[in-house]
Amino acid sequence: xxxxxxxxxxPAWSPWRDFSRMxxxxxxxxxxxxxxxxxxxxxxxxxxxxxxxxxxxxxxxxPADKVDISVxxxxxxxxxxxxxxxxxEGVTMHREERGSGEFARTLRxxxxxxxxxxxxxxxxxVLEITLPRAEADRPKRIAVHGA
Amino acid sequence: MNTAQNEVATxxxxxxxxxxxxxxxxxxxxxxxxxxSADAYFVTADVPGVPMDAIExxxxxxxxxxxxxxxxTEHEGYRTAFRQFGEGDYRRAFxxxxxxxxxxxxxxxxxxxxxxxxxxxxxxxxQKIRISAG
Numbered sequence: 001x002x003x004x005x006x007x008x009x010x011p012a013w014s015p016w017r018d019f020s021r022m023x024x025x026x027x028x029x030x031x032x033x034x035x036x037x038x039x040x041x042x043x044x045x046x047x048x049x050x051x052x053x054x055x056x057x058x059x060x061x062x063p064a065d066k067v068d069i070s071v072x073x074x075x076x077x078x079x080x081x082x083x084x085x086x087x088x089e090g091v092t093m094h095r096e097e098r099g100s101g102e103f104a105r106t107l108r109x110x111x112x113x114x115x116x117x118x119x120x121x122x123x124x125x126v127l128e129i130t131l132p133r134a135e136a137d138r139p140k141r142i143a144v145h146g147a
Numbered sequence: 148m149n150t151a152q153n154e155v156a157t158x159x160x161x162x163x164x165x166x167x168x169x170x171x172x173x174x175x176x177x178x179x180x181x182x183x184s185a186d187a188y189f190v191t192a193d194v195p196g197v198p199m200d201a202i203e204x205x206x207x208x209x210x211x212x213x214x215x216x217x218x219x220t221e222h223e224g225y226r227t228a229f230r231q232f233g234e235g236d237y238r239r240a241f242x243x244x245x246x247x248x249x250x251x252x253x254x255x256x257x258x259x260x261x262x263x264x265x266x267x268x269x270x271x272x273x274q275k276i277r278i279s280a281g
Contacts, residue, residue, distance in 0.1 A: 094182060095181040097178040124259045125258050
C-alpha cells in the first residue's frame with residue numbers, strides 16, 4: 001500500500017505492480033569488456049501522467065548522434081556509447097573517475113506507447129524523452145444510460 | 148511531489164502569499180578526470196543539466212573551485228515515479244600549484260562536459276650569475 005502511494009498510482013490501475021521486475025529490467029546492462037560503468041547507466045528519472053510518461057537520462061559527453069532510442073509496446077531502450085577521452089602523448093593522468101564505453105538500458109513503461117509520437121530532446125547532456133500513451137491503451141469512459 | 152502538501156500550499160496561498168514548496172537537492176560532486184601535460188593542467192567534469200552561464204570556476208590561493216547552479220526541470224501535472232539522479236548544484240574543489248597562468252585559464256562546455264585548461268606559468272629563465280673576481 002505504501003508503495004502504491006509513493007508512486008502515486010491507485011489500486012484501480014497499477015502498472016507498477018510488478019515493480020521489482022521492472023527494476024531488474026532497468027538494471028539490465030550490456031557491458032563491453034572494458035566498460036567501467038556501474039550497472040544501471042544511464043541514471044533515469046521517470047515522470048508519469050495518465051496519458052504520457054517522461055523519461056529523462058543523464059548522458060554527459062554523449063553526442064546526440066551516438067544515442068539510439070527505440071520503443072516497442074511498453075518498453076523503452078536507450079543505447080549508445082561514450083567515447084574515451086583522447087590522451088595525447090606526454091599527458092599524465094592524476095585522476096580518472098569518468099568512464100567510457102557502450103551502454104544499453106531497457107525500461108518498462110506503465111503503458112504501451114504510441115511509438116510514432118515519441119519525442120526526444122537532448123540538452124547539456126540530459127536526454128528527455130516524452131512518450132504518449134497508445135490510444136488503444138487509454139482507459140475508456142463508458143457512458144451509463146438511465147433506464 | 149507530495150500531493151497533500153501541495154494542496155495545503157495552494158489553499159493557504161489564497162489568504163497571505165505563501166511560497167510554493169521548492170524542490171531542493173543536495174549539491175553533487177561531479178565526476179572528474181584530472182591530468183597534466185608539460186604546459187598545462189586539465190580538469191574534465193561531467194556536469195549534465197547546466198548551461199555555460201550557470202558555471203563558475205574560481206582560482207584562489209592554490210585552490211580551484213568549480214561550481215554550477217542547476218535548475219531542476221519542472222514537470223507540472225506529472226508524478227515522479229522513479230528518481231535516480233537529483234538536480235542539485237554541482238560543487239568540487241581542487242588543490243592546484245601556485246605556478247599557473249591565471250589569466251589564461253579556459254573553460255569549454257559541450258554535451259554536459261566541462262573542460263578546464265589551466266596553463267602553467269612560464270618558468271623563470273635560469274640566470275647566469277657572474278662572479279667577479281675580487
